[in-house]
Amino acid sequence: MTPSEVLVVAVTSAAIYVFGGFCIFRTKILVEWGRRNYAKGKFTQAWPFSSIVMKPWYPTYVRAAGIIIWLATLVADYLVLRGHR
Numbered sequence: 001m002t003p004s005e006v007l008v009v010a011v012t013s014a015a016i017y018v019f020g021g022f023c024i025f026r027t028k029i030l031v032e033w034g035r036r037n038y039a040k041g042k043f044t045q046a047w048p049f050s051s052i053v054m055k056p057w058y059p060t061y062v063r064a065a066g067i068i069i070w071l072a073t074l075v076a077d078y079l080v081l082r083g084h085r
Contacts, residue, residue, distance in 0.1 A: 013073055013077050020070040022066070023062050027059045027062050027063055027066075031053070034053040038051070038054065
C-alpha cells in the first residue's frame with residue numbers, strides 16, 4: 001500500500017471508530033436526537049420502521065450497533081493492512 005492509501009484507510013477508520021464510540025458512550029444524545037427528529041416531522045413518521053426510535057429498547061440497540069461497528073471496522077482494518085483485499 002502506498003502512504004496515501006494508508007492515510008485514507010486511517011482517516012476513514014478513525015471516523016468510523018468515533019461514530020461507533022458515540023453509539024456506545026453517548027447513546028442518550030443519539031436517542032434524544034432521533035426521538036426529537038421523529039416527533040418533529042410527519043415525513044419521517046411515514047417511513048417503515050421509523051417508530052423504532054420510540055421503543056424502550058432502542059438505546060440498547062444503538063449500543064449494540066456501536067459494538068458491531070467497532071468490530072467490523074477492526075476486522076476490515078486487519079484485512080486491509082495485512083494485504084487481503
